[in-house]
Amino acid sequence: MKRLNGKVAVVTGGAQGLGFEMVKMFSDEGAKVIAVDVKDFKLELDNVESFVLDVTNGEQCETFFNHCIKVYGTIDILVNNAGITRDALTHKLSEEMWDLVMNMNLKGVFNLTKHFG
Numbered sequence: 001m002k003r004l005n006g007k008v009a010v011v012t013g014g015a016q017g018l019g020f021e022m023v024k025m026f027s028d029e030g031a032k033v034i035a036v037d038v039k040d041f042k043l044e045l046d047n048v049e050s051f052v053l054d055v056t057n058g059e060q061c062e063t064f065f066n067h068c069i070k071v072y073g074t075i076d077i078l079v080n081n082a083g084i085t086r087d088a089l090t091h092k093l094s095e096e097m098w099d100l101v102m103n104m105n106l107k108g109v110f111n112l113t114k115h116f117g
Contacts, residue, residue, distance in 0.1 A: 010034045010112070011034070014081070065112075
């Protein structure tokens with residue numbers, strides 16, 4: 001028996017990198033997985049739904065939450081993996097770069113945790 005049979009997981013940043021590896025792991029362990037990313041993508045994995053979502057947009061996150069509840073009834077696992085960096089020394093870091101990082105890495109976590117938490 002697989003450890004996550006009957007569980008539903010959401011993984012943000014699920015189209016590539018660590019997020020994609022988590023999506024595969026959860027799927028391999030029997031979970032139904034909603035892989036979320038800001039860009040249009042399609043994953044050909046068992047039990048995986050691809051969903052385009054800007055986690056910095058509160059209205060989109062609420063719509064996504066309602067979709068998940070309607071389709072799956074509940075979400076058992078939320079992995080707030082989506083994140084970006086804009087590497088620069090502080091004196092070279094623009095306010096725009098700072099805002100992009102803070103919105104994705106903090107506001108994105110807030111927007112989903114607010115609904116799923």
